[in-house]
Amino acid sequence: MDRKVIKELELNAAKCRRNVVRMVEASGCGHLGGALSCIDILTALYFYKMNISAQNPKLEDRDRFILSAGHKCMAQYAVLAEKGYFDKSVLDTYGRLNTKIPGHPDMHKLEGIEANTGALGHGLSIGCGMALGFKLDKMSSKVYVVMGDGELAEGSNWEAAAAAAHHKLDNLVVFVDNNGLQISGHTSDIMNFEPIAERFSSFGWAVKDIDGNNMKEIIETLDLIPMQCGKPTLIVSHTIKSKGISFAENKAAYHYWKPSKEELNQAIYETETAIKELELI
Amino acid sequence: MVGEKLDPRKEFGKAVTELAELNSDIVILSADSGGSSGFGEFAKEHPERYFEFGIMEQGVMGIASGLATTGKIPVFCAIAPFVTVRPYEMFRNDLGYMKQNAKIVGRNSGLTYSDLGATHHSLEDYAIMRMIPGVVVLAPQDPVEIRYAVKAMLEHDGPVYMRIGNAAQPVLFEEKPFIIGKGTVLKEGEDITIISTGSITAEVLKAAVLLEEQGCNPHIIGMPTVCPIDEEIIVEAANRTGKIVTVEEHYLQGGLGTMVAEVCAAKSPVPVKMLGVPKVYAASGPYDELMALYGLDAKGIADAVLKA
Numbered sequence: 001m002d003r004k005v006i007k008e009l010e011l012n013a014a015k016c017r018r019n020v021v022r023m024v025e026a027s028g029c030g031h032l033g034g035a036l037s038c039i040d041i042l043t044a045l046y047f048y049k050m051n052i053s054a055q056n057p058k059l060e061d062r063d064r065f066i067l068s069a070g071h072k073c074m075a076q077y078a079v080l081a082e083k084g085y086f087d088k089s090v091l092d093t094y095g096r097l098n099t100k101i102p103g104h105p106d107m108h109k110l111e112g113i114e115a116n117t118g119a120l121g122h123g124l125s126i127g128c129g130m131a132l133g134f135k136l137d138k139m140s141s142k143v144y145v146v147m148g149d150g151e152l153a154e155g156s157n158w159e160a161a162a163a164a165a166h167h168k169l170d171n172l173v174v175f176v177d178n179n180g181l182q183i184s185g186h187t188s189d190i191m192n193f194e195p196i197a198e199r200f201s202s203f204g205w206a207v208k209d210i211d212g213n214n215m216k217e218i219i220e221t222l223d224l225i226p227m228q229c230g231k232p233t234l235i236v237s238h239t240i241k242s243k244g245i246s247f248a249e250n251k252a253a254y255h256y257w258k259p260s261k262e263e264l265n266q267a268i269y270e271t272e273t274a275i276k277e278l279e280l281i
Numbered sequence: 282m283v284g285e286k287l288d289p290r291k292e293f294g295k296a297v298t299e300l301a302e303l304n305s306d307i308v309i310l311s312a313d314s315g316g317s318s319g320f321g322e323f324a325k326e327h328p329e330r331y332f333e334f335g336i337m338e339q340g341v342m343g344i345a346s347g348l349a350t351t352g353k354i355p356v357f358c359a360i361a362p363f364v365t366v367r368p369y370e371m372f373r374n375d376l377g378y379m380k381q382n383a384k385i386v387g388r389n390s391g392l393t394y395s396d397l398g399a400t401h402h403s404l405e406d407y408a409i410m411r412m413i414p415g416v417v418v419l420a421p422q423d424p425v426e427i428r429y430a431v432k433a434m435l436e437h438d439g440p441v442y443m444r445i446g447n448a449a450q451p452v453l454f455e456e457k458p459f460i461i462g463k464g465t466v467l468k469e470g471e472d473i474t475i476i477s478t479g480s481i482t483a484e485v486l487k488a489a490v491l492l493e494e495q496g497c498n499p500h501i502i503g504m505p506t507v508c509p510i511d512e513e514i515i516v517e518a519a520n521r522t523g524k525i526v527t528v529e530e531h532y533l534q535g536g537l538g539t540m541v542a543e544v545c546a547a548k549s550p551v552p553v554k555m556l557g558v559p560k561v562y563a564a565s566g567p568y569d570e571l572m573a574l575y576g577l578d579a580k581g582i583a584d585a586v587l588k589a
Contacts, residue, residue, distance in 0.1 A: 064350075107379060114350065116378045119370055125340045126375060129347020129355075132332065136308070137351065156371070159340030167332070 005048070009215045011278040012082055013043040017244045018271040019078035019091055024257060025264055027095025030103075032248065032257035035075040037179040037212070037239035038146055042067075042079045044218040045144055054084040057111035063141050064130050066115045068123020069148035069177065070104040076113070077101045085112040121154025123147060124174065128164050131172040131232075142225075145174045150182030153191040158203075164232040165204030172232040173225055177212060179241040181252040200234040212237025245270055286449040287424035289480070290388050293445050294319015296431035297356055301327065307354045307435065308332065312341050314359035318388055338363045342371035342385070349381035354435060360394065361387025361403030361444060365410060376440040377413035384434050386443045391479065391530035392563060393447035395571045399562035403444070407478075408535025410442040411508040417461055418508040419443040420479035425452055426505055429459035437461055446480045448568055453483055464511040470500035473586060474518040477528040478504045478537050484572070485528050487579035492586055499586065510540045512548065519549035526554045526586050530577060533557040554589040556582060 016039050024030045042065075046052065050063040067076050074094070081088045086100070093099040100110045104118030115126045127145040134141045151157065164172050176196055180187050188194055197207040206228035210217045218237075227233050241255070242248035245267045248257065259267065301307040301323060308330045309320050315331065316324070324331040334341050338359060345355040357364065364387050365372070376383050387403055394401035410418045417437060421430035427445055434441045457465075464476070468489055477485040482503050492499050500522050502514055519525060525545065527538035538555030545551050558575045565571070572578050576585060 115346075116374060119374055122343055122371065122375055125343020125371070126347040126350075128340070129344035130350055131347070132344065133348045133351025133353050136329065136353070143347075156339040156343070159334075159337035160343065163334050163337065163340055163344060166334075 006215050006219065007278065007281055009043055009047055009219065011275065012047050013040050013215065014271065014274040014278050016043055016075070016078040016082050018275060019081055019088070020074045021267045021271050022091050023074050023077065023094035024259060025268070026092045029256065029258040030074050030094065031071040031255065033181065033241040033255045034069060034072040034148060034177065034179065036243045036245065037241045038072050038177040039075040039078065040213050040215055041146060041175050041177070041218055041237055042075050044215060044222060046079045046083050048219050049222045050144065051141070057085060061139055061141050064114045064143045066117065066123045066127050066143065066145045067105060068117055068145050069120065069151050070117030072146070072148070072177070073101070073103070073105045076105060080110070080112045086110065120148070120151040121156040124157050124160035127172055127174070128160050128169060131164070131169040132167060134171055135169065142171045142173060145172070147174060147176050148182070149176055149178045149180065149187050149193065149196065150190070152176065152193040152196065161200060161203045161205070168230045169232045170226040170228070170230055173235070174233065175212070175235045175237050177239055178236050179239045181241045181250070181255065183252065183255045185252050197234065197236045204231060205234040206231040207234045207236065209236045209238065212239035213243050244274060283452050283455060285452045287452060288449050289424055289427055289445045290317065290319045290447065292424040292427045293358070293386065293388070293431060294323065296428040298323045300432060300435050301330070304354070304435070305330070306352060307356060308348060310334065310341050310345055310355050310357040312336050312338050312359050312363070318358035318386070339368040339371050342368040343375045345383040345385070346375035346379055346381045349383045354382055354384065356384045356386065358386035358388055360401060361390035361406055362401065365403060365406040365442070369409060373413050377416050380415060381440060382438055384441045384443070386445060388445050389447040390444040391446065392558070392571050393568060395568040396565050398565040402563050404532045404558050404563065405535065406442070406444060407507045407529070407531050407537060408539070411540070415439055416508070417441045417506070419461070419505060420507055421445065421505045422478070422480060422482040422503050423453040424450055425454045426457040426459065429457050430505060433459040433461050444479060450480050451483050453486065459505065462506050462509045462511060464502050464504040464506070464514045466500070466514070467503045468499070468501040470498040471522060472498045473589060474500040474502060474522045474525045475528060475586060476502045476504050476515070476518070476525060476537065476541055478507055479530055481528055481530045481577060484577065484579045484582055488582035488586065491579060491583040495587065497587060504537060507537055507540070510544060512544045515541055515544045516549045519545050519551040523551050524589060525551060526556060526589050528556045528577070528582055531557050532560050534560055554585065556585050
């Protein structure tokens with residue numbers, strides 16, 4: 001793997017992390033932890049893998065991205081802004097009346113959003129429908145879904161998991177952002193779905209475990225897709241909640257963040273330092 | 282032919298199948314429900330456009346949304362409560378909020394699964410589906426109107442919920458072109474207006490005969506679109522007769538009666554008497570007996586109108 005490609009992606013991810021902090025600064029609060037755990041995956045998808053166009057967001061044969069865990073939307077807004085879907089000044093409207101970037105994504109407000117998620121347990125079914133539609137039309141478009149690990153407790157996901165395997169949707173690729181924490185604590189204590197990969201495997205999916213904050217590992221995995229012909233792909237991405245902000249990492253309390261001025265300044269400093277360090281390499 | 286009794290599910294399935302011959306974007310989704318929804322023939326003729334998912338109505342609702350984003354027109358028909366109350370959030374978010382062009386049809390609706398009990402009755406579907414912004418709610422009144430309603434539903438760009446019954450229904454109309462959002466005057470009268478929706482209109486028309494025998498000349502309006510409601514025809518009727526009775530196979534609250542009362546309160550205040558099912562888990566038993574129990578047979582309707 002070309003080290004330059006990985007470095008460029010890491011730099012983009014670092015800029016996206018700074019974009020997330022910018023949104024929190026604008027609104028005073030936001031779902032920080034999950035946005036920062038999944039942001040490396042989103043960066044890899046948008047900057048490396050997906051067939052998309054910021055200049056032509058409705059490109060007919062584009063790949064589709066669905067953020068099933070819609071509360072992590074700051075990650076998607078950050079990546080879309082970095083990719084050029086909209087001017088970065090829009091990030092400063094987060095939390096404001098009639099913003100294009102509400103607290104959960106709205107496809108009718110912002111180009112690049114493909115589904116209105118927020119209520120958990122919806123994205124996988126919607127993704128199945130899209131993948132089925134592309135199969136029917138013999139289109140090569142793929143559907144990428146990012147789910148939370150806490151979200152796996154929603155039963156509707158398992159309906160969709162069965163349907164995707166039954167209908168052989170190998171154009172469907174799902175990442176579970178397995179940061180291990182949800183609002184009330186450790187996911188395994190609240191409702192244990194481990195081992196996630198084995199559960200999906202038993203439903204008929206091709207599965208793989210990766211470090212979801214390691215860009216090299218993410219793109220090497222993306223290069224393998226579809227992992228098995230005739231099977232949907234499930235990638236359990238082991239991640240760190242609030243990755244990139246030292247005092248918030250791996251703490252459930254930062255699922256939703258309402259920062260003090262000191263915390264905010266520290267987060268700005270850390271995310272900007274990360275960018276500078278990567279630019280120096 | 283008027284008076285002939287036909288199975289509404291078969292007429293529905295035939296109508297969709299005919300239109301699907303002309304439009305290859307139409308796809309059928311089944312939650313182990315397609316065969317009983319009149320799609321047996323479709324499944325044989327177009328297996329590539331017939332998708333079986335087993336009994337997972339929540340999942341199918343999201344799948345319908347995803348398919349619609351790719352330009353397909355999914356039609357999903359199953360027992361009414363299983364496509365309304367059960368996957369309500371999926372209907373609201375994935376179809377309503379996402380404004381997707383999917384068609385959801387609740388069959389065996391109202392009390393028609395009479396003997397199977399309250400789990401299989403749908404007496405709140407008009408009320409809850411009309412609360413989703415942008416969703417059209419249809420309740421065609423006879424097998425002929427079902428066919429026209431299917432055409433209108435498939436030509437409409439947006440989410441639609443349609444309710445059809447189960448037991449064989451009498452044909453009321455030779456032809457019944459369907460315009461979404463429009464009611465029609467089925468019989469001119471001066472003494473009192475009766476507005477009904479869905480298959481119970483057959484009983485209303487029988488009740489009209491009983492009323493005329495007793496010297497009452499009712500103005501009868503058929504309202505096969507529950508939402509958006511035809512305000513104009515309601516106001517005209519209110520001004521004409523000064524009194525309205527609504528009849529529906531639905532709870533008294535939240536459905537057609539409520540909507541008519543809302544229009545009258547805002548635009549032409551007149552007394553509105555609502556006939557329907559009280560908000561209880563309804564009894565089970567033979568359909569005709571159940572309808573009579575709740576005063577929704579022709580005699581019950583006529584008696585209530587005379588007292589209005």
